[in-house]
Amino acid sequence: MRSLSMPNLGKDQDAQMHTLEAIMAATIMVAILIFAVQATALTPLTSSTANAHIESQMYVIGQDMLTALDHAPYDQNSDLKEAIIEWNGEMYVWNGTHYQSDYNKSNSLDGSVVDMLEFVAVKNGIAHNIEFMYNDEDSTNTEAYIFSGQPSDNAVIVSRKVLLSNSDIVNSTSYEATTDIPDIDTTTALYNIVDVKLTLWRM
Template sequence: MGIVKLLSSFTNDETGQMHTLEAVMAAIIMVTVVVFAVQATSLTPLTSSTANTHIETQLKTQGYDIINSLDHSEYEQDSRLKNDLLNWDGDVYIWNGSSYISKSNQSKELNSSTAKTLEIIAVKRGIAHNVHFTYIKENGERYSSPYIYNGEPSDNAVIISRKIVLSNPDISNTSTFSSATGINNLNNSTDLYNIVDIQLTLWRI
């Protein structure tokens, strides 16, 4: 009788060990599944924050390409970007679906290198854009005037800027230019007229 009880005890111990081992294995499998699931849902190119970063990087690259191409100048020649600034009449232009037109006079179209480049690169790719001319007033404060305006930028907008130095010899009539654009002469005693920061803002709609 004692031998039977002893054998029964051994059998129960082995069964208990097997159940314990099965429980440990099940726990290990569950932990492995959870770890795999967490790793699988980490940031990928399809997640929101990474996608926004990717879009901003693309917009910056395109913006720098636009600014660099417009600001390129041949030997002893002004760049197209500077010429567009010098030929600005002070109006604000908006894209109407086919061309850039004056906000105050819809019969007047903007015919500039900046407008043509933005139409080819930005408009055809569905990229919204603004261009502002920021300059220094006589009192030392900075003032920004819109050149091309298409609405308020979104949260993923990027700004690329380029400074253009204007001197008195660049402007045929400083009084007319100042009156039309608001960009004034900083110092009449020198050839320096003003320094304009041209800001290009790009964002996805």
């Protein structure tokens, strides 16, 4: 009679243990790899994410500034509209203490727009330009109101349209000669629409 050989249970158990260890090691490595990829993509310390966060913050700040400046009680002009109406056509630059005319150094800018910029932008090291865009008969023109230099690559731009009526302008001939902003429709009460463009960036 042929004798039956008993299986080697010890070797089978060793093989199962090695297989289990390999599976566990592979699972751990995959988990570590997934964690590393997610951490690299989502950490706020990466340059692109940090820049996007800063740009988003500045965009909200710019929107809030223009919204606040363009708010007005019933039957009154907003601070933003008053700044456009009272503008003398000159470009102003921050000289460390106040906004000074680039054309006439003895002229300085004041008012609610200046107060807002000093409180929000200047104190927080945010460079800023303000431009007035308006239409004439043939094209759209842009004039600098406040200029702090060429914006960086991470600059944000917010804008607000302000409607000027004939009743807002005391002397349309003098105003156009000073600012170059014309009356685009002499047959209606509309004088012009000025698009106020605010550009913000970190210095």
